[in-house]
Amino acid sequence: MPYFDNAATSFPKPDCVLAAVEDCLRNYAANPGRSGHSMALKMDRAIYDTRERLCDFIGGEDPLRTVFTYNCTDSLNTAIHGFLRSGDHVVTTSMEHNSVNRPLMEMKNKGLIELTIVEGDRQGNITTEQIVTALRKNTSLVCMTHMSNLTGTIMPVEEVGKAIHGKAAFLVDAAQSIGVLPIHVQEMQIDMLCFPGHKGLFAPMGTGGLYIAPGVELQTIRQGGTGSFSQDFVQPQIMPDRLESGTPNGPGIIGLGAGLSFIEETGIDTLHQQEMKRMRQMIDGIQDEERILLYGPLDERQGPVLSLNIHGMDSAEVAYRLDQDYGIAVRPGLHCAPLAHKTIGTLDTGVVRFSFSYFNTEEEVDLAVDALRRIARGE
Ligand SMILES: Cc1ncc(COP(=O)(O)O)c(C=O)c1O
Structure with a gap:
């Protein structure tokens, strides 16, 4: 099935990921860090090895501050609820996913924090100047996405990180950018990086990560x-244990490690160029079709996510036709980002979202272009 829903969860996974997960499940998927037997130790070492490689991959300083979570929502909740204190002011943007909006709104509605939401333009662009202008004396956190899951708009994260350094902590939602765009938390001055494993890192579902820069301390939400420290009734202080209670998704983490190997061997630039080539092919194939509306910057400020509508048709109907008549997988409707839809003017209609991966072929895109043109012409 031509699969264009990689912004939700990437598919297919590289063979090395399948092999690594199967090997783990067959041979050493014991509970790590609890029992001292050889299998448990092997699992523990394999998880630590992945932690070190992941920390390197994002340009982190300390592998022990690279925490495994279960998805990006889990990372964002751990960071947002763990970092913010009563009386804090937070700056965020209108392009965020609900896994940023909702924890922040929950805290705001309880009267714990003040919130400023910086508005994007019709293509979802946010400028560094807008963020800096929104800072106040009590701003403790700037929280923004690296790449919009609705329009693919790439945010000026490095510029913002440098501009606000020393004024507020910087939390970046890298759900759409990890494995797609280069990330270096130290160079970008990112204090907390939240990301999933199951999208651009090619890991199975149930995987994610949170990097916390030295000097940033989080209260625990779990x-x-x-x-470790099993005699104590209270949560240990040492990292990563402090933020990693309960049995981890060991086989998933091993899959994440294999996903990292695949990215490193292929090269993140090669992966990205291929994804962008496919998106460009799709834009070129449909942009002269009068009834098709395209969203986002449609230039180098956009990553491999393309949202569109067919004039006069419901996005769910378009997605249904693509699935049933052409066997093509996309996502319709609202994409868990209501303010972003409002920003680009699609809150009432939703959009049909195509999100590309390295594995999409030229033929698949040709098929999708042909299908969209036919649906748009009422065939
Ligand atoms: C920008 C953004 N942030 C956060 C999330 C939440 O990710 P997860 O499904 O891993 O919890 C998503 C999911 O699509 C997303 O696109």
Whole structure:
């Protein structure tokens, strides 16, 4: 099935990921860090090895501050609820996913924090100047996405990181950018990086990560067994145990490690160029079709996510036709980002979203172009 829903979860996964997960499940998927037997130690070492490689991959300083989570939402909740204190002011943007909006709104509605939401333009662009202008004396956090899941708009994260350094902490939602765009938390002055494993890192679902720069301390939102300091009734201080209670998704983390190997061997630039080539092919194939509306910057400020509508048709109907008549997988409707839809003017209609991966072929895009043109012409 031509699969263009990689912004939700990437598919297919590289063979090396399948092989690594199967090998783990068959041979050593014991509970890490709890029992001292050889299998448990092997699992523990394999997870630590992945942690080190992941930290390197994002340009982090300390692998022990690279925490495994279960998805990007989990990372964002751990960071947002763990970092913010009563009386804090937060700057965020209108292009955020609900996994940023909702934790922030929850805290705002409880009267704990003040919130400023910086508005994007019709293509979802946000400028550094807008962010800096929104800072106040009590701003403790700037929280923004690296790349919009609706329009693919790439945000000026490095510029913002440098501009606000020393004024507020910087939290970046890298759900759409990890494995797609280069990320270096130290160079970009990012204090907390939240990301999933199951999208651009090619890991199975149930994987994610959170990097916390040295000097940033989080309160825990979850407490429990860590396999360390078991005599204590209270949560340990040491990282990553402090933020990693309960049995981890060991086989998923091993898959994430294999995903990193695939990215490193192929090269993130090669992956990105291929994804962008496919998106460009699709834009070129449909942009002269009068009834098709395209969203986003449609230039180098856009990553491999393309949202569109067919004039006069519901996005769900278009997606249904693509699926049923052509066997093409896309996502319709609202994309868990209501303010972003409002920003680009699609809150009432939703959009049909195509999100590309390295594995999409030229033939698949040709098929999608042909299908969209036919649907737009009422065939
Ligand atoms: C920008 C953005 N942030 C956060 C998330 C949440 O990610 P997850 O599904 O891994 O919790 C998504 C998911 O699509 C997203 O696109």
